[in-house]
Amino acid sequence: MEMIHSMWNEYPFLKQELSAIRQLMLDSVEMEDEDIHQAIVTMLQQGGKMIRPAYLTLFANWTNNGNQQQVRAVAAALELLHVATLLHDDVIDEADMRRGEETLNTRYGNRVAIYAGDFVLTSCYQLLSTHLSDLEGITLPTNGMARVVEGELAQMRNRYRYDLGLQEYLKRIEGKTAQLFMVSCYMGAKLGQMDDALRAKKIGQQIGMAFQILDDILDYQVTPQEFGKPVLEDVVQGIYTAPLIYTLEKESHKMIPLLEKKQVISEQERVLLRKLVHDSGGLQKAQQLAQQYTKQALSQIDRLPESDMKATLTQLTKQLLERTM
Known part of the structure; x- marks a missing residue:
């Protein structure tokens, strides 16, 4: 099995490092x-x-001052942290599929999946403690993980709350998704001894926000086979994202009766809800929101000092955040 996604074929340096x-x-x-x-x-x-490891690697190599073994270890640790959250997410969401494959909780049960996630999380911190001597290097991922958990808790607490608007959604995804992008970019910049590590952190936040909004848009655009997991499953679970929130602003009288079905919403009703999101312009408004964050990220990248990594960072960000799939 090819270990590295084909998207990295046009980035030979990153492909080598990610391998x-x-x-x-x-x-x-x-x-x-x-x-x-x-x-x-x-x-x-x-x-x-x-x-996330790709962004960490780019920032860590900005000045050629980083220790490559240390950079790889921290990148691996942060990606393991991400994987641990996915294993736990699948249990919470009762997910059957992840990336087109049966989830671990489906195959072995929730208890095993939770312990597996805990084990992966432990592996993350073993890597960090082995390869980092400064306290900040350990506490940053810990604080990031705390924000991720807070985002997840907010998501659980606010399930089926269609009265909550866009700001609550943005706050949620800032914790749930953007945090790990922020930590990855910031840690990379610190490892590479960049002077502008705080700008790198801001870029990570903006990229993470755009990334999650685009992911939420895809839920209304693609088939389960294309997406690798069931579509509109968030709606069934009471997790309402940007396209739906924008649609509620225009079509609340049509949307609310469907949303009040909660977990018993039928397949036919899901199709109707999806059509409402398409017809109301909810997707376009969500796309515009993602574009705002993308433009902010690219603007901040332009202000970074010159480096061999700058063109790659710009190209990757455009490719990632202007995706249709």
Whole structure:
């Protein structure tokens, strides 16, 4: 199986580094239980794009002052942190599929999946404590993880709350998704001894926001086969995202009766809801919101000092945030 996504073929340096990072991740999750170990390995190999490690790597190599072994270890640790959150998310969401494959909780049960996520999380902090000597390097991912958990808790607390607007949604995804982008970019800049690490952190926040909004848009555009997981599952779970929130502003009288069905909303009603989102312009407004964050990120990238990495950072960000799929 090809370990690195094909999108990296046009970025040879990143492909090489991400291959090394992925191998380090695999080496870090060795365990005695062969079945669970293989399930974790399969998840690590089954198509994640490793976007956060790529951004960390770019910033860490901005000045050529970074320790490459240390950079790879921190990138691997932060991606393991991301994987641990996915394993736990799948349990909470009762998800059957992830990236087109059966989830670990479906295959082995919730208890095993939770312990597997805990094990991956432990592997993350083992890597950080082994390769970082400064306290900030340990506390940043810890604080980032706390914000991720806060975002997840807010999402659970506000399930089926169609009265909450766009600002609550943005606050939620800033914690749930943008935090790990922020930490990755900031840690990369610090490891590479960049003077403008705070700008890198801001770029990470903007990229993370745009990334999640685009991911939420895809839920209304593609089939489950294309997306690798069930579409409109967030609606069933009571998690309302930008396209739906914008549609509610115009079509609340049509949307609310559908949303009040909660988990018993039928397939036919899902199709109707999806059509309302398309016809109301909700997708276009969400796309414009993502574009705002994308433009902000690209503007901040332009202000960074010159580096061999700058053109790659700009190209990757445009490719990632101007995607249709």
